[in-house]
Amino acid sequence: MQHLAQHTFSATPQTVRAARDFTMQTLDSWGGCLRRDDIRTCVSELAGNAVQHGSPESRDYLLRLIRHPHCLHIEVHDGGGHSPVRIPPASLSAEAGRGMRIVQELCDDWGVQALTGTGKAVWTCFHRPEAHTSRCSCTP
Template identity: 45%
Template sequence: MSLSRQQRFPRARASVRAARQFVGDTLGDWGVCERRDDMRLCVSELATNAVRHGAPLGREFSVRLGWEGEIVAIEVRDSGPGSPVVQQPGLGAPSGRGLWLVAELADEFKIRDERVGKTIRAGFKLGPA
């Protein structure tokens, strides 16, 4: 089985919630309950980064959800410059844990430079149906 859905979001705070809702609704439509909270948390972190650091003013970012075999993958793509770096800030740091958290929760984690912008992919293995 191979399923895929994609949606674009404006560079706005409300888009983080909308992206989380999109992933939750899609997983629900597909009958996926396993690891749903992990996936919703990860898309929140990735969408937040796209809004705060990735998508240029006036531009959008996209969220693609794909299910192939035992892997559900979330890909967040923006057209902004630069490549994000996974950090593990100290306990007192007020921010900077998002990508580290995604990398820890996901079974697969990749940052892919695109011709314009970048795509961050987080893959989650599901158990047998």
């Protein structure tokens, strides 16, 4: 059985918290999840990136949650270009640039998909340990 929830947010810093709250409320309505903290952190980072890097001023971003039987797939669609999402080399003196490295460490898989027209979707996948198996294709 698959569940789908999505919400469009304005590309302002205040909506990052709303995206996290929407995600946690959705997971609760679906019966909870054992990886809440990891998911919350990743949604914060992806939504923050959509606001800061992906969506031009006064544009929106879409948060989509898809629960498959064996994994949770999260997508953040923004109106930014099709530019690749890069993880910069680690630096102790850098003031920014660690977010996608954190996402990479917390989720089971992630990637970027160009959208038809303008924009991209950055996605993450979390295998569901409470499911009978952790086998899941994470590619959208």
